[in-house]
Amino acid sequence: GENVEQHPSTxxxxxxxxxxxxxTYSDSASNYFPWYKQELGKRPQLIIDIRSNVGEKKxxxxxxxxxxxxxxxxxxxxxxxPEDSAVYFCAGDNNAGNMLTFGGGxxxxxxx
Amino acid sequence: GAVVSQHPSWVICKSGTSxxxxxxxxxxxxxxxxxxxxxxxxxxxxxxxxxxxxKATYEQGVEKDKFLINHASLTLSTLTxxxxxxxxxxxxxxxxxxLDRFYTDTQYFGPGTRLTVL
Numbered sequence: 001g002e003n004v005e006q007h008p009s010t011x012x013x014x015x016x017x018x019x020x021x022x023x024t025y026s027d028s029a030s031n032y033f034p035w036y037k038q039e040l041g042k043r044p045q046l047i048i049d050i051r052s053n054v055g056e057k058k059x060x061x062x063x064x065x066x067x068x069x070x071x072x073x074x075x076x077x078x079x080x081x082p083e084d085s086a087v088y089f090c091a092g093d094n095n096a097g098n099m100l101t102f103g104g105g106x107x108x109x110x111x112x
Numbered sequence: 113g114a115v116v117s118q119h120p121s122w123v124i125c126k127s128g129t130s131x132x133x134x135x136x137x138x139x140x141x142x143x144x145x146x147x148x149x150x151x152x153x154x155x156x157x158x159x160x161x162x163x164x165x166x167k168a169t170y171e172q173g174v175e176k177d178k179f180l181i182n183h184a185s186l187t188l189s190t191l192t193x194x195x196x197x198x199x200x201x202x203x204x205x206x207x208x209x210x211l212d213r214f215y216t217d218t219q220y221f222g223p224g225t226r227l228t229v230l
Binding site for chain 1: 205222
């Protein structure tokens with residue numbers, strides 16, 4: 001089955017700096033890679049996703065890149081703000097396209 | 113995005129009690145629903161996957177007689193923790209997958225249910 005590894009597990013940045021979280025996956029048949037943001041005690045919220053037919057997707061301060069050959073994808077947050085502080089989870093689809101496997105999560109702390 | 117509701121949001125019960133948690137997709141039909149368990153500061157652990165009208169598929173190590181899942185319709189799934197014990201205390205999150213109003217196949221999470229077993 002799919003195995004998703006996420007790094008780093010914690011990330012501390014200064015407000016205004018950029019943050020990058022990286023994930024690798026094992027199943028070359030995976031085609032869908034969403035990113036979720038989870039604030040303390042709340043549900044994971046989908047913030048951006050990418051499908052295998054594109055290499056990059058951007059939405060305001062958030063961007064995701066995908067390298068299918070190397071089987072890794074990354075989340076980039078620019079001009080970080082304190083409200084970006086949360087746990088971020090990457091995920092990859094399985095071959096059948098009906099299940100997500102999640103990475104271990106990255107706790108992002110943006111210091112004002 | 114689509115809306116997934118979960119009820120109750122928090123429950124405290126005595127050991128031995130059975131607790132039912134409901135998960136509803138409010139504005140789309142969920143072809144598949146997932147139940148996750150999350151311990152503090154840890155990732156989401158998939159417990160089971162269910163398709164409407166079918167028996168749930170449980171992950172290894174998850175007792176199906178302990179965690180009963182019913183997926184009666186395309187908008188409702190329930191998880192019943194039977195004879196709950198303190199070690200069952202956790203944050204349970206459901207997730208629904210289907211075509212949202214943009215006809216995009218996406219997975220959305222419910223707000224979670226915090227179960228505390230005394």
